[in-house]
Amino acid sequence: MGLFLLDSMEQALGGQASPASAVRMLPTYVGSIPHGTEQGDFVVLELGATGASLRVLWVTLMGTGGHRMEPRSQEFVIPPEVMLGPGQQLFDFAAHCLSEFLDALPVGKQGLQLGFSFSFPCHQTGLDRSTLISWTKGFRCSGVEGHDVVHLLRDAIKRHGAYNIDVVAVVNDTVGTMMGCEPGVGPCEVGLVVDTGTNACYMEEARHVAVLDEDRGRVCVSVEWGSFGDDGVLGPMLTIFDHALDRESLNPGAQRFEKMIGGLYLGELVRLVLVHLAQRGVLFGGCTSPALLSRGSILLEHVAEMEDPWAGAARVHALLQDLGLNVGASDVELVQYVCAAVFTRAARLCAAALAAVLSRLQHSREQQILQIAVATGGRVFEQHPSFLSILQETVMLLTPECDVSFIPSVDGGGRGVAMVTAVAARLAAHRHLLEETLAPFQLNHEQLAAVQAQMREAMVKGLRGEASSLRMLPTYVRATPDGSGKDVCFVLRMWPRALDSREGPGLDHPLTCPTLQLFDHIVDCIVDFQQKQGLSGQSLPLGFTFSFPCRQLGLDQGILLNWTKGFSASDCEGQDIVCLLREAIGRRQAVELNVVAIVNDTVGTMMSCGYEDPRCEVGLIVGTGTNACYMEELRNVAAVAGDSGQMCINMEWGAFGDDGSLGLLRTCFDASVDQASINPGKQSFEKMISGMYLGEIVRHILLHLTSLGVLFRGQQTQRLQTRDIFKTKFLSEIESDSLALRQVRAILEDLGLSLTSDDALMVLEVCQAVSQRAAQLCGAGVAAVVEKIRENRGLEELTVSIGVDGTLYKLHPHFSSLVAATVRELAPRCVVTFLQSEDGSGKGAALVTAVACRLAQMARV
Ligand code: GLC
Ligand code: GLC
Numbered sequence: 121m122g123l124f125l126l127d128s129m130e131q132a133l134g135g136q137a138s139p140a141s142a143v144r145m146l147p148t149y150v151g152s153i154p155h156g157t158e159q160g161d162f163v164v165l166e167l168g169a170t171g172a173s174l175r176v177l178w179v180t181l182m183g184t185g186g187h188r189m190e191p192r193s194q195e196f197v198i199p200p201e202v203m204l205g206p207g208q209q210l211f212d213f214a215a216h217c218l219s220e221f222l223d224a225l226p227v228g229k230q231g232l233q234l235g236f237s238f239s240f241p242c243h244q245t246g247l248d249r250s251t252l253i254s255w256t257k258g259f260r261c262s263g264v265e266g267h268d269v270v271h272l273l274r275d276a277i278k279r280h281g282a283y284n285i286d287v288v289a290v291v292n293d294t295v296g297t298m299m300g301c302e303p304g305v306g307p308c309e310v311g312l313v314v315d316t317g318t319n320a321c322y323m324e325e326a327r328h329v330a331v332l333d334e335d336r337g338r339v340c341v342s343v344e345w346g347s348f349g350d351d352g353v354l355g356p357m358l359t360i361f362d363h364a365l366d367r368e369s370l371n372p373g374a375q376r377f378e379k380m381i382g383g384l385y386l387g388e389l390v391r392l393v394l395v396h397l398a399q400r401g402v403l404f405g406g407c408t409s410p411a412l413l414s415r416g417s418i419l420l421e422h423v424a425e426m427e428d429p430w431a432g433a434a435r436v437h438a439l440l441q442d443l444g445l446n447v448g449a450s451d452v453e454l455v456q457y458v459c460a461a462v463f464t465r466a467a468r469l470c471a472a473a474l475a476a477v478l479s480r481l482q483h484s485r486e487q488q489i490l491q492i493a494v495a496t497g498g499r500v501f502e503q504h505p506s507f508l509s510i511l512q513e514t515v516m517l518l519t520p521e522c523d524v525s526f527i528p529s530v531d532g533g534g535r536g537v538a539m540v541t542a543v544a545a546r547l548a549a550h551r552h553l554l555e556e557t558l559a560p561f562q563l564n565h566e567q568l569a570a571v572q573a574q575m576r577e578a579m580v581k582g583l584r585g586e587a588s589s590l591r592m593l594p595t596y597v598r599a600t601p602d603g604s605g606k607d608v609c610f611v612l613r614m615w616p617r618a619l620d621s622r623e624g625p626g627l628d629h630p631l632t633c634p635t636l637q638l639f640d641h642i643v644d645c646i647v648d649f650q651q652k653q654g655l656s657g658q659s660l661p662l663g664f665t666f667s668f669p670c671r672q673l674g675l676d677q678g679i680l681l682n683w684t685k686g687f688s689a690s691d692c693e694g695q696d697i698v699c700l701l702r703e704a705i706g707r708r709q710a711v712e713l714n715v716v717a718i719v720n721d722t723v724g725t726m727m728s729c730g731y732e733d734p735r736c737e738v739g740l741i742v743g744t745g746t747n748a749c750y751m752e753e754l755r756n757v758a759a760v761a762g763d764s765g766q767m768c769i770n771m772e773w774g775a776f777g778d779d780g781s782l783g784l785l786r787t788c789f790d791a792s793v794d795q796a797s798i799n800p801g802k803q804s805f806e807k808m809i810s811g812m813y814l815g816e817i818v819r820h821i822l823l824h825l826t827s828l829g830v831l832f833r834g835q836q837t838q839r840l841q842t843r844d845i846f847k848t849k850f851l852s853e854i855e856s857d858s859l860a861l862r863q864v865r866a867i868l869e870d871l872g873l874s875l876t877s878d879d880a881l882m883v884l885e886v887c888q889a890v891s892q893r894a895a896q897l898c899g900a901g902v903a904a905v906v907e908k909i910r911e912n913r914g915l916e917e918l919t920v921s922i923g924v925d926g927t928l929y930k931l932h933p934h935f936s937s938l939v940a941a942t943v944r945e946l947a948p949r950c951v952v953t954f955l956q957s958e959d960g961s962g963k964g965a966a967l968v969t970a971v972a973c974r975l976a977q978m979a980r981v
């Protein structure tokens with residue numbers, strides 16, 4: 121039988137069990153046995169362990185070193201009509217008992233934390249979420265199966281209204297029994313209950329539990345062995361009495377194993393055997409009595425009393441007479457024999473089941489001799505001392521390789537429930553701190569609409585040349601492409617990666633070296649490229665994608681206003697980039713290059729997408745930095761003469777908010793990132809959105825949560841103190857839906873962070889909050905731009921396309937759809953299509969260069 125059970129357990133763990141599977145192996149979300157450090161006062165409500173009664177306890181945990189305090193408790197009898205009535209009535213009854221119990225204690229009415237011991241098979245999805253699968257053991261309340269029992273209890277407590285009680289954890293009685301076990305010789309990792317029903321739980325390796333996506337550590341699994349045999353495997357072992365008992369029960373066909381062991385059924389089994397023997401003439405002179413023939417007339421306590429070696433005989437006599445039976449001389453002994461047989465079978469079956477659990481443990485721990493403590497609880501143990509001795513003997517016989525000690529539970533598992541509740545309360549407090557920390561990142565519609573409005577205002581001011589954080593730089597690109605540019609030209613793009621030594625001749629500090637050196641280096645790169653492409657010696661037009669704020673006075677003139685994104689080549693700001701490049705070309709002998717245009721990457725992107733789609737009138741970059749450009753009416757651009765036609769405006773929106781207008785939205789984490797950056801106080805909007813900074817924001821939040829003790833067990837690590845360890849790539853990877861949490865953990869562990877699965881989940885939530893805010897802010901900016909275009913043209917509805925480029929936008933799994941959703945929400949009168957460009961800024965710059973060449977030729981002609 122043990123082998124069948126073991127088989128059934130393994131199938132259920134592997135998740136391959138059929139719906140009619142024998143045992144359920146339900147994970148409980150209890151991940152570790154108690155440390156002993158748990159402390160505080162807890163209310164425990166027990167439902168379902170002991171027959172028709174409900175128990176309320178007040179448990180005080182003293183932490184390490186404190187002495188144990190006896191819990192206060194009170195038992196309430198549940199009326200039969202409540203056990204079989206509507207679920208709401210049962211939970212109302214529980215709420216009523218709770219307040220009756222608490223009324224008698226000197227406790228306040230607020231802030232009480234409750235652990236709910238609910239001893240029925242449940243699917244748990246968290247420490248405080250548990251759906252009843254099916255009633256067992258004489259309960260059958262309507263409207264509870266398939267529902268979260270914590271929810272039902274919370275509602276009832278609220279309805280009752282007397283106390284403010286937080287239901288923090290829900291626990292099976294076996295788990296409470298195991299968790300409450302005093303740490304003795306070895307760890308107690310099995311809980312065994314034989315009360316009205318029977319069941320066990322034990323600490324399983326998490327990686328063996330298929331439904332949990334977890335490969336490390338252990339988790340407590342409730343075997344729910346009461347339903348073992350429901351698929352028929354117990355067939356030959358079932359007697360006619362078992363069949364009769366099952367037929368007459370509330371749940372025929374279910375809990376077949378439990379019905380051979382549980383205290384609710386033992387008296388009934390004895391009664392059925394006695395009826396049978398009386399009807400066969402073996403007992404009571406062949407007579408029965410109405411009492412003997414009625415269900416439930418012999419109870420567990422009667423059987424225990426009758427079996428008592430000293431007082432037993434007298435008790436049997438008295439009990440049988442109470443049942444209206446004629447007790448003959450040999451009857452007493454025979455009846456005692458029947459009781460012993462029923463009990464012994466129960467103890468042995470229970471032992472066989474326990475042996476299966478122990479073998480499973482020994483096997484998975486790969487130990488020669490498994491030393492283990494089993495916490496036992498339940499009335500059958502308490503009232504029937506021989507049950508434990510038979511159990512022990514049989515277990516020894518079946519699993520000689522296990523060294524088992526049995527430890528009776530103190531106060532019926534209430535302490536253990538309090539322990540779990542304490543852990544759950546700590547986790548809930550952590551969750552609260554996490555939510556509080558992330559709340560400022562969750563922007564509502566009003567906040568986003570305000571960003572849009574501010575952006576709009578800053579745009580107008582910038583265009584007029586008034587003080588504004590948006591520079592709104594004219595680009596001298598006056599039209600999107602018409603598809604005619606087919607000339608050959610060179611495009612040079614400058615961004616951090618382009619100066620990487622792997623892609624050309626190396627430079628030690630490309631981001632910070634002196635200007636001369638930087639531009640000589642750029643020319644080296646071009647010559648290198650020219651040679652590799654076999655284009656040496658030709659004079660070719662060159663377009664320069666230069667993705668920094670420049671004041672342009674023509675297509676081939678661009679004065680660098682300031683560096684962004686980590687660049688800081690000294691003495692370059694205020695100079696014309698095209699001149700600097702031409703001079704560097706001049707310094708280098710035998711190179712002929714004709715610099716004809718300087719183009720911001722946003723403009724390049726818009727132009728390249730415009731080549732395919734004439735409606736593309738906006739360019740957007742969300743990569744290392746972020747920025748946008750769009751086609752503005754020339755009459756609105758104060759800096760350029762002329763009233764008709766349009767010009768592409770480089771907004772340089774990364775600087776939006778540098779005048780303090782984003783003040784309220786900026787968190788302390790944004791401030792820290794800004795402070796540590798190369799350009800404090802600059803590029804406020806960019807620092808909340810772009811790839812160069814999001815990882816840093818995440819890192820600062822993680823540092824904060826660690827200091828609160830919420831993450832990484834409060835242990836600060838050197839790794840986490842390291843700037844820029846979180847690349848934007850990681851954010852994209854971590855949030856990818858196809859990755860399970862364990863892979864998220866692997867990614868973080870690669871960074872040298874060792875974390876639990878709770879940690880991994882929280883890190884994921886932090887990443888989500890930060891990237892969501894970034895996408896929404898970006899969306900608010902886009903909404904301001906498209907609305908401006910719509911109003912410029914006096915249109916009811918604008919249909920427009922946006923060319924987009926940048927690694928964050930392209931690689932992040934949710935960024936682009938969040939931007940689009942925000943734009944839909946904030947600019948409902950614009951129908952916006954987002955076009956992703958492939959190296960758009962390069963192709964676009966080529967287009968601009970081609971146009972510039974044509975213009976130059978035309979001028980010569
Ligand atoms: C029943 C319940 C189970 C409980 C056991 C002991 O089998 O289904 O959850 O642990 O009784 O009370
Ligand atoms: C930075 C630059 C801007 C560029 C953007 C995207 O914000 O200042 O010019 O367009 O990054 O690369």
